[in-house]
Amino acid sequence: MKNKLILAIFLMLLTSVSFGQDKAGTAGMTFLKMDVSARATALGGSFIGLSDDASCLYYNPSGLMNLKNMEFVASYNMYAADIQYSFAGGTYPIPMLNAAAGVQVAYLSTGEMDETTPLYPDGTGRTFGASDMMLGLTYAQMLTPKFFVGGTLKFITESLAGESVFVAAGDVGTYYNTGWKSLVFGMSIRHFGSNFTYIDEDTPLPMLFVFGASYTAMDDEVNKLVVLCEAAHPSDNAEYITIGCEYSYNDMFFARVGRKIDNDEYWFMKDDSVDFPDNADPDDEELNYSDSGINWMGTSLGLGFKMNSAGLKVDYAWKHMGYLGMTHMITLGYEIK
16 A cells, blocks of 8 residues: 555656746756766656666666676767767775765867857857866665665866856765565756856756656566656756656667657647738748647657676667757666676
């Protein structure tokens, strides 16, 4: 009965989070919100309920207790507008303390951009760059065999056209195996810290509260199907839900699909056609613009391959970013056995 009550509360939370107030553009250092794992990206960002590889350093630090060996992970994200984003991390189990530790680093670069001014809208002939970097130190502790906690201390720097700022932040996370079938709950609070001043503007960090769950719908030791769902409350935008599904064959080949659902008017289907007066020219292509059909924005797909004997993992993800186009991410993992 207790577990059923927990599940009911979780479902009510999922129902309520889609109707929050839009607070877009109210935080800085938003690169911290970008996914760092191709596996998690392909699952729509839902990963707290899994937290079973080294990328949990970012998503849920308590998940380090699920890793029995040292693991390393490296990701490369080919983002929109030629933005390059890289992430790397490593974990180290400490069995004598029922604990684990890890380190992570992320780096974003926009490359060189042309400088423009009101007097020179076509460019001054000079260029400038922008970059962000994060270094994190993580520690996780087992409180009971089914309940873990963890935290990360982050050091973040941002540079733009010769100006830079430095700030410290933190993450905390929990992981709870309910013991009821395969239901797992997880929670994390990411990027919490004090405001920082960039030039003359006082700006908060993009703090994010996430509550998620995973459930293994099928597992016959060859075929396995895991379903995931998360409810997220960001400090700088409206609440949203992510859902994901991972199918694996013989713990070697993986196929994944995910979706982010927010307060967009079009969750699955859209109709952006425009009605014009009867006297409009029906042959005018500009007046007959229509963008109706399936709304692919927030949809993600992915594939994975694991070579257990060598401890190697390769994951790929594709994500639709709406008007920004598609992004691609690849992640390499290595486990020392």
